[in-house]
Amino acid sequence: MTRINELPVTEDMNLVTAVTHTLRQEMQRDPSVRVMGYDIGPIGGVFRATEGLFDEFGPERVIDTPLSENGLLGVAVGMAMRGERPVIEMQFLAFMYNAWGQFIYNLANLHQKTGGAMKVPLTIRATFGGGIKPLPFHSDSTEAYLMHTPGVRVVCPSTPAQAKGLLAAAIRSDDPVVFLEHTKMYRSFREPVPVADYTLPLDKCRVVQEGSDLTLIAWGNMLHYSIAAAAAVAAATHASIEIIDMCSLAPLDVAPVLASVKKTGRCVIVHEARRTAGPGAEISALINEYALEYLKAPVKRVTAFDVFFPENQIEDAYLPSPGRIKSGIEAVLNYQF
C-alpha cells in the first residue's frame, strides 16, 4: 500500500473529478475495466462522473445501456464472471431497489454458490445521500440493506484523495464492491490528489483525529459535519474527541472502533440513514457486546429519522446537522452514571 503523502505530484480535484480521473487511469491500466450504465456515454453521467471517457475509450469500453438497473447489474455480473471488470453507475442508490434480485442472487452470491470457482470483480458506483434538494428517492442512504448482505464490500469515501485510492482498490478487487458517492460532496470542496496511481485498503476505517474523551464515528458527508461539530465542542470545552471515518462499511472494520471506545468510554455514531436497523445499530450493538465494561455513557446515534426522505422544504430538518451532532456529543460527554 502506497502512502499517499509520499506521492509528490498532485492536482486539485473535487470528488467528482477524482472519480473521473481514477476511472480514466484504471481504464488505461487494464483493458478489462469497462464503464457501464445508462447515461454514462456521450453525456458522461448526470453528474458528469464519466465525462470524456466515451470519447477516449469508445463504445466498447464505455457502454451505454437500456434503462434497467436489474438488467444492467445482471449483464455486468455475467461479464465480470468472465474476467471483465465492469464499473457500473447506479444513477441513484435507490434505483438499485429494482435490481435487488440480481444484487443478492448473482452479484453477492455467485462466488459462494460456485464454491469460489467464479469471481465477480464488479464495482457499483452509486450516488447517495441528501443535501442537494433533488426529487424524492434521490437522496436515500440505505447502506444498511447492503451491510446486512454477505458477499459484497461497501466503502464510502469522504475526500477526493480517499475516493481515488478506494475506487482504484474497488476496481482491482476480485470481490464485488459498492462504492458510495455522496451527491452533496461531489463539488463541495477540492483537495490535492496525487496524480500517480495508488490504492487504499477497502477494509480499514480511518482515524481522522485522535482523542481521549469520546469516539465520534461517521462517514461520507456526515464526517465533515462531525468534524465541524467536534471542533465546536472542543472549542467550548477542551474535550478531546477521537473521530473515526467509517469508510469501510462492509465488512465493518470493528477492531479500531472497539479499541477507541475502550480508550474513550464514550461514543456517538452519526449517519444519514434512518435509525432503526440502520448502520449505527450494528456499531452500537458491537460496542455493547465487546466494550460494555469501558462505557462511561450510553452510546448515542445521531441520525436521520425512521421516515422516507422528506420533501425539499424540510430535508434540512431530517438530516443530521453539525448542530444536531454537537448536541449528541454534548449529551454523551456530560453524562455521569
Added chain:
Amino acid sequence: MTRINELPVTEDMNLVTAVTHTLRQEMQRDPSVRVMGYDIGPIGGVFRATEGLFDEFGPERVIDTPLSENGLLGVAVGMAMRGERPVIEMQFLAFMYNAWGQFIYNLANLHQKTGGAMKVPLTIRATFGGGIKPLPFHSDSTEAYLMHTPGVRVVCPSTPAQAKGLLAAAIRSDDPVVFLEHTKMYRSFREPVPVADYTLPLDKCRVVQEGSDLTLIAWGNMLHYSIAAAAAVAAATHASIEIIDMCSLAPLDVAPVLASVKKTGRCVIVHEARRTAGPGAEISALINEYALEYLKAPVKRVTAFDVFFPENQIEDAYLPSPGRIKSGIEAVLNYQF
C-alpha cells in the same frame, strides 16, 4: 381487543391450518379480501395454506397469477389502493428480493407520497426461516431489510392461536403488513385455537414468561428454542428468565423491552437472521441508548452467522439451537463486572 381465553369453542390447529382457517374466516367476513399469488389456486399453495379456498370462493377471490413477485406485488398494491384487501402469498421470503422496487416504492411509500390520501391495506404472507432443509434461498430470514423500511408493519407469530389473531388484524389493518410464517413451524405442533373471530394487536410484543434475572428476546421458531433453552438453564440454576416474544418487529415494541431489561439488567437476543445489521442490532442499540445504567452484563446476540444460508448438510450448525441459546444465557447470566 378480545381476550383469547374468553372464547370457549376451540379447534386444534397447527400453524398452517390456523392460517387457512383465518383466511377463510376473513374472506367470508369481507368480500374485499382476495387471496393472490402463483400456486395459490387449485393446489392451495406449496404449503397448502390456501387449500380449499379456490373451490369455496372461486377465481375472482382466489387469484392465481403469473410467476412474477414484482408484478404480483405491484398489481396487488393497485387493487389495495382502490379498497380491496389483497392477501398475497410470497412463496418464500427471499423471492421478494425480485419485488423490492414495488415493495419500497409503492407498497411502503404510497400512503406517505399521497399525504395519506391513499391507503394500501395489503397483507403479504411470506414463508421464511430455516430447519426444513429445502433448497438454497428457501430459508432466508431477512426481516431486517423490512424493519429498516418505513411505512410497513412486520409481524411474526409463533403459535397457531397467535397466528390467527395477528393475521386477522393484518388483513383488517389499513397499513401494509408483512406476516411472516415460519416453514419449520407449519406443522410442528397444534394447539386449541378459538373458532370465533378475533384479532391481536399488531404492535405489541408478548411477555411469554416473567422473570427477574435475564431478558430473553426471540420470535418465530426461535421463541420455542429459547423457551427450551431457558427451561434448561432454569432447571440447573434456578435463574428467573423473562421471555419476550418479539412478534411485532416493525414498528418494534420497544417499551416492554426497556422495562424488562431495566428490571433484569441482562439480556440475550435470539434470531435466525444474520447478525450484522440484523434485527438484534437494533434491539441491542436501543438498550444501549436507554437502559445502559441498568445493565449488569453485555447484551449478547445469539444468531445465525454473516453468511448466506448454507447447504443442507450444515444448516443445523448455522441456525441457533437450544444449546447455543443456552450458552448465550449462561454467558450473560454468569457475567460479573
Added chain:
Amino acid sequence: MGEKKWAEVRPSEDYFRILNPDGSVKDGAKASVPEVSREELLRWYEVLVETRTFEAMVLRLQRRGVLSVAASSRGEEACGLGAAAALQAGDWLFPAYRQLSAVLYWNAPVDRIMAGLMGNTPEHIREHLPLPPELPHSVNMMPYPIFLGAYIPLAVGCALADKLNGRKHVSLAFVGEGSTSEGDFHDGLNFAGVLESPCVIIVQNNQWSISVPASRQTAAATFAQKAVAHGLPHERVDGNDIFAVYDTVKKAVDRARAGGGATLIEAVTYRILDHNSADSSAVYRTEDEAEYWKTLDPVERFEKYLFNAGVLEQATKTAIEERAEKRLREEIDRGRAVPPTSPDDMFLHHLQGEPGWSVKHQRDELACELAGGNPFLDMTGEGVQ
C-alpha cells in the same frame, strides 16, 4: 456498438395519422376525424396553451432559483391531452411527468401543483389550499411516479379492482419509451393480459431517455410491438397529432370499458427541450434534430386546423392566451404564497394509527431540537424533555 456518438435515427412514420403537419387532414383520413364539439375543440386548444404557458413560467422560476428542478413536455403536449380527453369522469389517470396537459384537461389545481414543485408536503398543501378532496366530474389522478415504470402494475391492479366490482371505469397510464426497459413495464403488461384488466398503457416515445436514444433502448423496431410479448393489441400513432391520439386512445378505452381488455399504444413524438432543468442536451444531440421536429409541432398543427376549420380566429386565440396567462399567474402566486412546510410533517402518514415507539421518540427529538434543546438527553427512554 460501433458508433462514436449516438446518431438519432428518425423513427419510422409507419403510424396512424389524421392531421398532417400543416394542419390539413391526411388524404383518406377524413372519416377518422373524431366527432368533437366546437366547444371541446376550443377546450383542447386552451389546455395546450395553458400547458405551454405554465411550463415556460416554471422553467423561468427554476432559473431564478425558486424551485429545484423542472421538466417540460414542449412538443409532446398532444399525447397527454389526446389521451386524457378520451377518458370519462370516474376513470383513473396515471401520468408520468410529461403529461401536464392531461391533468390540466381534467382541472388539476395549478396552485397545488406549484406548491408541490416548491417542495411542500401534500398534507401541508391540502391544508393551505383547501379543495373538495375529489374534483367533481373529474377523473382520479395519481401523482407521477419517481421510479420509472413503477405505476404500470398499479394501473393494472387499479383497473382490475374496478372490473372485479363491476364498476365500468378504465385506468390509463403513461410511460416514457426509456421506461419500457424496466421490469415493471413487462410485469404490468403480462398481468394485464392474463387478468384481462381494463386498462390502456401509453408509451410516449419522445426519442430520448435523458441522453440515451430510443434506438439504444431496444432492438425492437417499435415500442408498440412490445405488446406482442403479452398477447395484447397494440397501436402506433403520430403523437404530435391530437386527433390520431384521441381517436386511437378512445377506441382502446371504449374497448377496455366494454370488457375487451388492455391495449398498448405507442405515441411517437419528440422531446424538444432538455430532459429537465439539470440537463444540457447539446452535449449529446444536435440542434438540427429539434429543428426538424419543430416542423411537426402538435400545437401549431392543431391551431392551423382550427383556423382552417373556422373554429378559431385571431381574437379568440388572443383571448385564450391572455386568460391563460392571467389565470396561471394567479395560480402560481397562490402556490408560492403557501407558507413553508413544518418539519414535523415528515412524520405524518407512514402508518395509520400508532407510529410506534421509535418514531414517536424521534418526533419528540426533532421538536426538542427545533425548540433549541438537546434532544439526546433522554438516557432512560422515558422521553425527550
Added chain:
Amino acid sequence: MGEKKWAEVRPSEDYFRILNPDGSVKDGAKASVPEVSREELLRWYEVLVETRTFEAMVLRLQRRGVLSVAASSRGEEACGLGAAAALQAGDWLFPAYRQLSAVLYWNAPVDRIMAGLMGNTPEHIREHLPLPPELPHSVNMMPYPIFLGAYIPLAVGCALADKLNGRKHVSLAFVGEGSTSEGDFHDGLNFAGVLESPCVIIVQNNQWSISVPASRQTAAATFAQKAVAHGLPHERVDGNDIFAVYDTVKKAVDRARAGGGATLIEAVTYRILDHNSADSSAVYRTEDEAEYWKTLDPVERFEKYLFNAGVLEQATKTAIEERAEKRLREEIDRGRAVPPTSPDDMFLHHLQGEPGWSVKHQRDELACELAGGNPFLDMTGEGVQ
C-alpha cells in the same frame, strides 16, 4: 378468470417438427434431418437413457429419505440434449433444473451431482471428488439458478464478454415457460438485442409452472413471440423431437457465433411427472393429460427412429441400458460416500482475502461451540477462547 379449475389448453402444434411421434420423418422434413454421425446418434441415445435412469434412481433415493428434494425432466429430455449437442467445446451452458440431459451430454460428473443433491458444499465436493477444474473438450457449465430466470442476464453478459474480446463462443441458457414472467427474462432479452450479444435463450415450455398452466402465465399465443418485444428472431419447435430441437438450436448457435446476435427459441414439451418430489400434480391436473403426452415421448420417438434407421438394435439397446445402470450406480455410490461437509465450510468464499472482523469472530464462535465450549464468553472482543 371464469373457469373453476385450470383446464389445460393443448398448445398449438404450429411448430417446427422433423420426427413424428411414431419415429417416422415428417412429410417434407426429410431435408431437415440433421447430418449427424451414427456414433453421435448413439451417444444421444445413451444420454437419454442415462438421464432417465439417473432421475429415476434419484427419485427413489428421495423417497427413501436420502435426499431432501428432487425434480425430474421425464418427457422433456430432448430439449436439453438437442440444444446441448448444438454447442461446441468452450461455449457456455446455463441450464435450469430440467436439463440434466444437457449436462450429461457434456460429461458432467455424476458423482459430484449426487454429492450436491446430498447437500454438500461445492468446496467439499471438489475436495473429495477431485477432477481437473475444467472438463477437457467440454462446454463451461453453470450450476442452475434458484431464482428463476436470474441467469438470463448473466448469460447475455457472459456472451458479451466473449464478443468484446473476439472469442467465438456462444452462451446458451434455458428457462421454464413460467419463468418468462420474471423481469429478468425481459431484461436479458432486451440487453441481448441492444448489445448484440451472441447468445441463445431457450424457453422450455412444459405447460406447467408447478400448478399454474402455461395459459395462465401469459396471454401471448406462444412464448416464442416474446422475442418480438426485443427485436430478436424467434423459433418454436416440437420440444419432444430431438432433431427439430438440434436443428433449430444449431442454426441459432451458428448465427450467434458468426456475429448475428441472439435468438429466442420455444421448445414445446410437457412435464410428465410432478413438479418435484414435494409436489402432487394430481391436485391440479388430470391423468389424461399426461397420458396424451406420453404418446409424444421424446425418447421412444427417437428410439423408434434409430431402430427404423438401423442405427440401434435390441442388443445395443440392452447394452447401453446395462452400462448406464452400472455406471450411474457407481457414480451415485461415489457421491454418497463423500463424508459429511464440515460446518466451517459455511464461512468460505463469501469474500476473497480477509472476511472481516465479525465473520472471523463468528467462525471462532462456531468452532468453540462445536468443540463443546461456550462461544459467548468473549466480553471484550479479544477473541473467543
